[in-house]
Amino acid sequence: MATTKGTVTKMPWEAKIHRLSPQPSEQEEIHSLITDLLGGSDQKEVLSLLELAAFHAQDLPRSIREAFHAFRRHQAYDALYIDLGSLLEGKVGATPSRHRPPDEIEYATYYDVAHILFASLLGDPFGWSTIQNGYIINDVMPIPEHRDLVASSGFGSRFGLHTEDAFHPLAGDYLGLLCLRNPDGAETTLAGLGADDLPNAIFSILFESRFIVGNNVAQKVGRIGSPSPILFGNRNFPYIRVNLNATEAVQGDDLAAQALKELAAALERNAVKVCFRPGEFWYIDNLGVAHGRDVYTPRFDGSDRWLRRLYISSAFRFSLGLRTTISGHVLDPLKKIWKAYI
Numbered sequence: 001m002a003t004t005k006g007t008v009t010k011m012p013w014e015a016k017i018h019r020l021s022p023q024p025s026e027q028e029e030i031h032s033l034i035t036d037l038l039g040g041s042d043q044k045e046v047l048s049l050l051e052l053a054a055f056h057a058q059d060l061p062r063s064i065r066e067a068f069h070a071f072r073r074h075q076a077y078d079a080l081y082i083d084l085g086s087l088l089e090g091k092v093g094a095t096p097s098r099h100r101p102p103d104e105i106e107y108a109t110y111y112d113v114a115h116i117l118f119a120s121l122l123g124d125p126f127g128w129s130t131i132q133n134g135y136i137i138n139d140v141m142p143i144p145e146h147r148d149l150v151a152s153s154g155f156g157s158r159f160g161l162h163t164e165d166a167f168h169p170l171a172g173d174y175l176g177l178l179c180l181r182n183p184d185g186a187e188t189t190l191a192g193l194g195a196d197d198l199p200n201a202i203f204s205i206l207f208e209s210r211f212i213v214g215n216n217v218a219q220k221v222g223r224i225g226s227p228s229p230i231l232f233g234n235r236n237f238p239y240i241r242v243n244l245n246a247t248e249a250v251q252g253d254d255l256a257a258q259a260l261k262e263l264a265a266a267l268e269r270n271a272v273k274v275c276f277r278p279g280e281f282w283y284i285d286n287l288g289v290a291h292g293r294d295v296y297t298p299r300f301d302g303s304d305r306w307l308r309r310l311y312i313s314s315a316f317r318f319s320l321g322l323r324t325t326i327s328g329h330v331l332d333p334l335k336k337i338w339k340a341y342i
């Protein structure tokens with residue numbers, strides 16, 4: 001039930017998921033935009049596309065730009081997705097069984113162009129040097145020998161709730177997931193936290209630097225050592241940075257350990273299941289919503305679940321210290337962050 005404190009109405013968390021279903025004329029506009037960008041080819045180098053994307057995204061249909069504006073500026077949704085199966089027709093190859101090797105030129109295919117254009121309405125897509133060889137567009141699919149890995153390439157164990165790259169203060173504030181294939185309807189879990197979902201004393205502890213928020217195994221960054229808060233931003237509309245697979249209280253801090261336990265229980269209580277369908281372009285508020293994945297059974301015949309993942313930052317300038325060039329798009333999470341601006 002909602003409660004009122006001062007002029008602020010506080011609510012328990014409920015998932016706000018917005019579906020956009022472009023009209024046929026709008027779909028045509030999007031097809032034309034992609035075709036123009038590809039310039040007669042069936043793919044485009046990702047780095048050159050990133051130079052153009054923010055500019056060309058302003059030619060996307062107004063209804064899409066308005067929804068993304070509400071998402072970004074007013075946090076109107078926890079997640080937003082565009083239902084655009086027509087962009088995939090006849091264009092999706094077999095699900096890969098391996099991540100790409102390093103040092104290849106990265107290309108965006110037809111549907112990737114749309115993914116990057118939509119993402120550019122929220123911020124800058126980027127890669128991490130420590131995951132999937134620094135590529136901007138990552139593949140999420142099962143890998144046979146990763147069966148019990150708590151990672152996007154695992155499938156035999158539940159992937160617990162986490163915000164993407166919670167271990168790092170400059171993690172993307174949005175997460176893009178384009179579903180190319182999900183034959184058995186493997187479910188994704190989404191969960192957030194409302195200001196009424198925990199007692200005040202617990203909230204206060206979660207806002208303090210009393211936790212070690214660790215990384216998922218796919219991020220090759222070693223052990224995270226410095227304490228940080230789990231909640232930050234505004235007490236009435238908290239942002240969250242958590243990884244229930246790898247977060248612990250600072251050693252000996254029993255109150256923080258209890259707060260973490262209560263947070264985990266609240267997130268599990270709030271969790272909702274969604275099923276990504278082919279042709280759905282999902283964008284998740286990575287400061288407001290944790291996500292996870294249930295167990296599923298792959299076939300390993302080229303028809304398995306396959307998502308194309310984008311990390312997106314609406315404040316990319318702040319990560320310059322993690323890059324080698326001003327215009328670069330790859331972050332090295334192991335570089336020192338200079339915090340003088342805070």
Ligand SMILES: [Fe+2]
Pocket residue numbers: 162163164291
């Ligand atoms: Fe994730």
